[in-house]
Amino acid sequence: MSSFKKVLVLAPHTDDGELGAGGFISKLIEDAADVYYMAFSTAEESVPEGLYSEN
Numbered sequence: 001m002s003s004f005k006k007v008l009v010l011a012p013h014t015d016d017g018e019l020g021a022g023g024f025i026s027k028l029i030e031d032a033a034d035v036y037y038m039a040f041s042t043a044e045e046s047v048p049e050g051l052y053s054e055n
Contacts, residue, residue, distance in 0.1 A: 006034045013041045 007028055011017035028035050
């Protein structure tokens with residue numbers, strides 16, 4: 001159905017892509033599109049302390 005073969009989702013926060021276009025992203029994946037996702041937030045306030053290491 002969709003003619004998209006490669007898609008880049010740009011989201012300012014870690015869940016914005018899913019909340020704004022989750023159904024469409026899912027449909028693209030079902031239609032065999034290559035979907036790439038980039039979030040511009042480090043999510044520092046929402047991840048457990050020590051999850052990411054500076055080392």
